[in-house]
Amino acid sequence: MLNAHQQQILRLLVASHGMSRTAIAEKMKLSKAAISTLIKTMLQAGLLEESVPANTGQGRPSVLLKMRADSAYFLGASLLDEDVCLVLIDMHGHILASTTLTRDPTPARLAEAIAAAIPGLLAQQQISPDQLIGLGVTLSGFVDEHQAVCVQSALLGWQQVPLAALLQAQTGLEITLENDAKALAVSEKMFGVAKKARNFSLISHGDGIGSAHFFAGQLHRGAHGGAGEIAHCTIEPGGRPCRCGKRGCLDTLASLTAIRESMRENALPCHSLIELEQLAMKGNSAAIAILHQAGQALGLAIASLIQMTDPELIVIAHQPDAFEGLLKTVMLQAIDSHVLPAIVGKTPLSSIVIQPESWARAAASVAAYRFIVQLPD
Ligand SMILES: [Zn+2]
Known part of the structure; x- marks a missing residue:
């Protein structure tokens, strides 16, 4: 002890x-x-x-x-994709073993399947169960302030699911749930580009947009676990309807889902952000307009964030090969033109690429973070 x-x-x-x-x-x-x-x-x-x-x-x-890397081990499960990705990491954040499982929509059966896969992962690395500290789970949606209940997840179709208790009963491990963007921020704080940063924000850009914030070295979860919903900040009042019921949210302008929707509306011969960037490079005015709109919206949201919290670092987590080009250029210009002159250029931006196992590793990082921050004073 x-x-x-x-x-x-x-x-x-x-x-x-x-x-x-x-x-x-x-x-x-x-x-x-x-x-x-x-x-x-x-x-x-x-x-x-x-x-x-x-x-x-x-x-x-x-x-x-x-x-030491082998001083403790953690498990992480991502419920963000069709299949559940389960990884085993060491204290340096290295993935030692991983597996995928079918994502059973019934929480109790999902917990059983995850528990059943754990012995195989440990055996691959000859790690005994008593070296395992905890299991983190990341999902799309709201997690309660105790990080034990999935309050709501549209993707999983869940409301008030006590997933931590179900998993704890099956595995005997300490279980910590976390929303996707917050888990990724924890991962960057524990093992990545934000290790030394005490105040930073992470923006995740994909089919949806998420954010998470560290203040004074601690993850800011908000009073109810709902901090960081940048996707639903209104950027264009009265704009397009959003899936949340409001209009003109950042998500409706800058998420990959919104960008793909705009491509379809304009009947553009492309299906991905990379193809859209290529079309813009050739001078296609509709492609340029879509990228401008998305970059401008992201830049505005990030400028507001910088103005409000003055972070020492912004981390942009994006899909592979999908964030260079006009979108990024316009976003950077919009940030610079919407923050006060006194702080222009003072907030470094770092980008990281979201790999297939990033979310599960982030989930495991949440268990590691809990282990470290919950050490009693
Ligand atoms: Zn919205």
């Missing part, structure tokens, strides 16, 4: 790419001798490892401490 100081050391290491004993001592305002004693126990317990950075010629480099 870790004491409070050792738990704090774990949290510091998760938010870094490795720290020296001296840096940890400074952060925690403890003596280096006290830190060394704490770390010795954690090294012996197999939680941490030491690495020596390459010598840069400026004195002996400090030994850096990191969490």
